[in-house]
Amino acid sequence: MKSQTEFIGIKILIVLILFLIQIHFAFEARIIEASGEVKIRRGIEENWQTGTVDLLLEEIDTIWTGEDGNVVLQLDDGRKFKLRPSSMLDIVDLKKIEEAELFLTLMKMKVGKLKQNGEKTPLRLGTVSVVHGSSQDTSQVPVTEVAQDWETPAINGIRDLFSQAYYPNTVLKIEKFYGLYQTVDDCGELHYYLGYSYEKLDQSGQATDAYQKALQEGANLCADSEWPGLAESGLERLKQTR
Amino acid sequence: MEPKTMRLKKYTGISQVGIENSPANQRSRQHNKRKSSILTLNREYINFLKIIISSDLPMKCKLNIFEYILFLLLATLTVSELSAQGISRSTGFGMRLGAWSKNPGHLSFISEGREGEQYSGTFFLYFFTRFRDHWFWEFNVGGILTQISESETIETRNTTGIVPMVFGLRNDFIAHKNPGRIQPYYGFGMGPYLVGYETRRGETTYQEEGLKVGVYGGAGVNAAFTTWFTFNADLKYHMVNLVPSNPASGFNLNFGISFMWGGKPDMFRIRDTRLVVTDIYPAYYQFYNIYPLALVTVQNTSGYPIEVNVKSQLNPFSNRPKDSGYMTLQKGEIKDIPVTIIFNSDITQVSSREPAVLDIVVEGRARTTLRREITAQVIVHTRNSWNGEVDKLVFFVTPENDKIMQLSRQIADAVKDSIPGTLQSFTYAQNIFNDLAKKEIKYQNDPNVPYYRDDRVHFADETLQLRGGDCDDLVILYSSLLESLGINTAFIQVRDPEESIAHLYLIFDSGVSPDQAIAITSNEKRYLIRESIRGDRTVWIPVETTLVKSGFEAAWSRGALNYLKDGEMRNGLRDGWVQIIDVK
Numbered sequence: 001m002k003s004q005t006e007f008i009g010i011k012i013l014i015v016l017i018l019f020l021i022q023i024h025f026a027f028e029a030r031i032i033e034a035s036g037e038v039k040i041r042r043g044i045e046e047n048w049q050t051g052t053v054d055l056l057l058e059e060i061d062t063i064w065t066g067e068d069g070n071v072v073l074q075l076d077d078g079r080k081f082k083l084r085p086s087s088m089l090d091i092v093d094l095k096k097i098e099e100a101e102l103f104l105t106l107m108k109m110k111v112g113k114l115k116q117n118g119e120k121t122p123l124r125l126g127t128v129s130v131v132h133g134s135s136q137d138t139s140q141v142p143v144t145e146v147a148q149d150w151e152t153p154a155i156n157g158i159r160d161l162f163s164q165a166y167y168p169n170t171v172l173k174i175e176k177f178y179g180l181y182q183t184v185d186d187c188g189e190l191h192y193y194l195g196y197s198y199e200k201l202d203q204s205g206q207a208t209d210a211y212q213k214a215l216q217e218g219a220n221l222c223a224d225s226e227w228p229g230l231a232e233s234g235l236e237r238l239k240q241t242r
Numbered sequence: 243m244e245p246k247t248m249r250l251k252k253y254t255g256i257s258q259v260g261i262e263n264s265p266a267n268q269r270s271r272q273h274n275k276r277k278s279s280i281l282t283l284n285r286e287y288i289n290f291l292k293i294i295i296s297s298d299l300p301m302k303c304k305l306n307i308f309e310y311i312l313f314l315l316l317a318t319l320t321v322s323e324l325s326a327q328g329i330s331r332s333t334g335f336g337m338r339l340g341a342w343s344k345n346p347g348h349l350s351f352i353s354e355g356r357e358g359e360q361y362s363g364t365f366f367l368y369f370f371t372r373f374r375d376h377w378f379w380e381f382n383v384g385g386i387l388t389q390i391s392e393s394e395t396i397e398t399r400n401t402t403g404i405v406p407m408v409f410g411l412r413n414d415f416i417a418h419k420n421p422g423r424i425q426p427y428y429g430f431g432m433g434p435y436l437v438g439y440e441t442r443r444g445e446t447t448y449q450e451e452g453l454k455v456g457v458y459g460g461a462g463v464n465a466a467f468t469t470w471f472t473f474n475a476d477l478k479y480h481m482v483n484l485v486p487s488n489p490a491s492g493f494n495l496n497f498g499i500s501f502m503w504g505g506k507p508d509m510f511r512i513r514d515t516r517l518v519v520t521d522i523y524p525a526y527y528q529f530y531n532i533y534p535l536a537l538v539t540v541q542n543t544s545g546y547p548i549e550v551n552v553k554s555q556l557n558p559f560s561n562r563p564k565d566s567g568y569m570t571l572q573k574g575e576i577k578d579i580p581v582t583i584i585f586n587s588d589i590t591q592v593s594s595r596e597p598a599v600l601d602i603v604v605e606g607r608a609r610t611t612l613r614r615e616i617t618a619q620v621i622v623h624t625r626n627s628w629n630g631e632v633d634k635l636v637f638f639v640t641p642e643n644d645k646i647m648q649l650s651r652q653i654a655d656a657v658k659d660s661i662p663g664t665l666q667s668f669t670y671a672q673n674i675f676n677d678l679a680k681k682e683i684k685y686q687n688d689p690n691v692p693y694y695r696d697d698r699v700h701f702a703d704e705t706l707q708l709r710g711g712d713c714d715d716l717v718i719l720y721s722s723l724l725e726s727l728g729i730n731t732a733f734i735q736v737r738d739p740e741e742s743i744a745h746l747y748l749i750f751d752s753g754v755s756p757d758q759a760i761a762i763t764s765n766e767k768r769y770l771i772r773e774s775i776r777g778d779r780t781v782w783i784p785v786e787t788t789l790v791k792s793g794f795e796a797a798w799s800r801g802a803l804n805y806l807k808d809g810e811m812r813n814g815l816r817d818g819w820v821q822i823i824d825v826k
Contacts, residue, residue, distance in 0.1 A: 041765065043767065044765055044767050044799055044802045044803050044806065045765065046763060046764055046768075059811060060767075060806060062767075092810075092811060104816060105813070105816050108816040150766070180756065180766070180771060182779075
C-alpha cells in the first residue's frame with residue numbers, strides 16, 4: 001500500500017516537473033505599460049481586442065500599436081521590450097534565439113526555397129496535346145477595398161527590434177519579412193539592419209552580402225538616403241576587421 | 243503452380259505471334275539458306291576431289307591440288323556467317339598433316355628446288371588446354387620427314403627425320419574483339435627435337451642422329467564448325483639447336499582438325515539478384531512501371547563485349563514480359579540492371595494479400611544468345627493497402643474518377659456565377675468541404691491498424707460510399723475533389739516526436755496572390771505562402787479534414803493552428819517532422 005502511494009507520488013512529481021518544463025518553454029510576455037491605441041490578436045483569430053496592462057500574451061499572439069500607441073512588454077526571461085507607435089510584432093519574434101538555432105532556421109528557410117530536382121520538369125508527350133486553360137473570368141477583388149497596410153507596422157516592428165539590439169530576432173524577422181513581401185522600397189534600410197545585425201553576430205560574410213544589397217537598393221532607388229552611406233561604413237568596418 | 247512452364251509457354255506464344263515476315267523468321271530463313279549453300283559447296287569440293295584422285299595426273303600434281311582445296315575450304319569458311327563464340331571449350335586435341343621446307347616458297351609435299359626434287363611430309367598430334375582468357379597451353383608431338391634427291395651426276399639422297407616434342411603457348415588474339423567462327427592465333431614454344439639425318443651418295447651412306455633443343459614460333463587459324471570441332475591451318479618455323487642453318491630448321495605448313503571438350507566459359511554470370519521491392523501495393527502500380535522491383539547484377543565473363551537484356555514479368559499480374567533493352571557490357575564489366583514490370587488490370591482488383599512470382603530472364607548475346615532464368619516471390623497487397631510512405635499516398639488521389647468529377651462540378655456549378663475570379667478556388671474548396679459535412683461524411687478511425695504498418699486507405703469514391711474514413715481517407719477524398727477542379731493540393735504529414743502516431747491534413751492552393759490575401763483573411767497566420775508550379779507565389783489554405791463534420795471554418799482554423807504550432811512554433815518544418823508533399 002505504501003509503495004503504491006509512493007508510486008503515485010512519483011507520478012505526480014513527474015507530471016509537475018513536465019508541467020514546469022512546459023511552462024518554461026512556452027514563451028510569454030506581459031504588458032506592463034500601455035498608452036494610446038494598443039491591440040492584440042490571439043493566435044489565428046480574425047478580430048483584434050484591446051491590449052491592457054497585465055494582459056498575458058502567448059507566443060502565438062500578435063500585438064499592434066496605433067499612431068499614438070506605446071507599449072512596454074515584460075518578457076518571461078526578465079527582459080523588457082518597447083513597441084513604439086504604428087508597429088506590429090508577433091510575440092514569438094521576441095523569443096530569445098540562440099545563435100545556433102538562428103542559423104539552423106535560416107538554413108532550413110533557404111533550403112526550402114530551393115527547387116526540388118525534377119519536380120517541375122514537364123513530361124513531353126509527342127503525340128498528345130495537353131492544354132491547361134484558365135478561367136476567362138478575370139474579375140478581381142479590388143485591393144483598395146480590402147487591403148490594409150500591414151507592411152509599415154511590420155517594418156516599424158523590425159525597427160523596434162533593431163533599435164533595442166535584439167539582433168538575432170531582427171535577422172529572423174527580416175528574413176521572414178522578405179519571405180512574405182519579397183521586395184520592399186525602403187532605400188536599403190532593412191538590408192542595412194540585416195547587415196548590422198549579422199555584423200554584431202560575427203557573421204561577416206552574410207553581413208557583407210546584406211550591406212552590398214543595401215548599397216545597391218540605395219543607389220538604384222534613393223540617392224539622398226542615409227542607408228547606402230551607413231552600409232558603406234559597415235563594409236569599411238568589415239574590411240578593417242579582416 | 244508451375245511458373246516456369248507457364249512463362250515458357252507464354253514466350254513461345256509470343257515468338258509465334260508472328261507472322262511469316264517477322265524479322266526473327268527472316269533471319270532464321272537467311273541463316274538456313276546460308277547453311278545449305280555451304281553444304282552444297284562442300285559437296286562440290288568432294289566431287290571435285292574424287293575426280294582429281296581418279297584422274298591420270300602425276301601424284302605431285304594431285305597432292306598440290308589437294309592443298310589448294312584445303313585453302314579454298316578455309317576461305318569459304320571465312321566468308322560464311324560468323325556465329326560461333328570463338329574457341330569456347332577449354333581443352334582439345336587435334337592432328338595435322340602438312341609439308342616442310344627450309345624455303346617457305348617450297349612448302350609442298352613435292353617441290354623442285356635448287357638442290358633437287360624435294361619430298362616432304364609431316365604429321366602432328368597436339369593437345370591444348372585453356373590457360374587464361376584466350377591463351378592456351380599447347381603440346382605438339384609429331385614427325386617430319388624430308389627427302390631431297392638430286393641425280394645430275396651421282397644419285398644423292400638427303401633424308402631428314404625430325405620428331406619435335408614441343409611445349410608452348412597459343413593466343414587467339416582477336417577473340418576478345420570478335421568472338422566469331424574464324425580465330426587466328428599466334429604461338430611459340432620450345433622443347434626437344436629428335437633429329438636424324440641420312441645422306442646416301444651413290445653406294446655411300448652417312449647417318450647421324452641426336453637430341454637437340456629447339457624453339458618454334460608461328461601463326462595459324464582455327465575455323466570452328468561447332469563448339470567441339472575445328473579445322474586448322476598452321477604455319478610454324480622450327481629453329482633446331484637454336485641455329486637457323488641447322489638442316490633440321492625450317493618451315494612447316496600443316497592442315498588439320500581438332501576436337502574439343504570441357505567447360506564452355508559462360509558468356510555472363512549473374513552475380514547477384516536483389517529484390518528492391520518485396521511488397522507490392524496495387525495502388526501504386528504505375529510507380530512500379532518505372533521503379534525497379536529488383537536489381538540483377540550481371541558480369542560479362544566472356545572476354546569480349548556482349549549485349550545483355552533482362553525480361554521480367556510478375557505472374558499472374560503481367561500479360562507480357564518487360565524488356566530492359568539491350569545494353570553493352572564490356573569485357574569483365576559488371577552492371578546492375580533494373581527489373582521493372584508492366585502490370586495488367588488484375589492488379590487493381592486484388593482483394594486479399596497474395597503471393598506472386600517474379601520471373602526474370604537474363605539474355606546475353608554476342609553472335610549467339612544465352613539465357614538464364616531467376617524467380618523470386620513477392621507479396622501483392624490489397625488494392626487499399628498503403629505502406630505508410632506519405633509520398634505514395636498521392637497514388638490514391640483519383641481526380642479523374644467519374645463520381646468525384648460529377649460531385650465536384652455539381653458543387654462548383656452551383657456557385658460559380660456568384661464569385662469573383664480571384665476567390666474562385668477558395669470558394670469552390672469551401673463549398674465542397676461544407677457539402678461533405680451536409681452529406682454526413684464523418685471521421686472514422688481505422689480499427690486496430692497502426693498508421694505506419696499497412697494502413698488501409700480508401701479511394702475517394704469508396705469514402706463517399708462509406709460516408710466516412712480516417713485522416714488519410716478524408717485527405718484523399720478532399721484532395722481528389724479539389725484536384726478534379728484543377729485546384730492544386732498538398733498533404734501535410736506530422737510525425738510529432740511526442741506523439742505515438744502520425745497525422746495527416748491538407749493544404750490547397752487558393753490561387754490568390756499574397757497581396758490579395760486580405761480578401762480571404764486579415765490574419766496572415768491562417769495561410770502559407772508557397773510557390774506554385776507556375777513559379778508564382780500564392781496563398782495556400784490548411785484544412786484539418788478530420789473536422790469534416792464541423793464545416794470549413796472550423797477545419798481551416800484548426801488546420802492553420804496546427805500548422806502554426808507544429809510547423810512554425812515548434813520548428814517541425816525546420817526539424818523535418820512536419821513535411822509538405824505536393825500531390826502533383
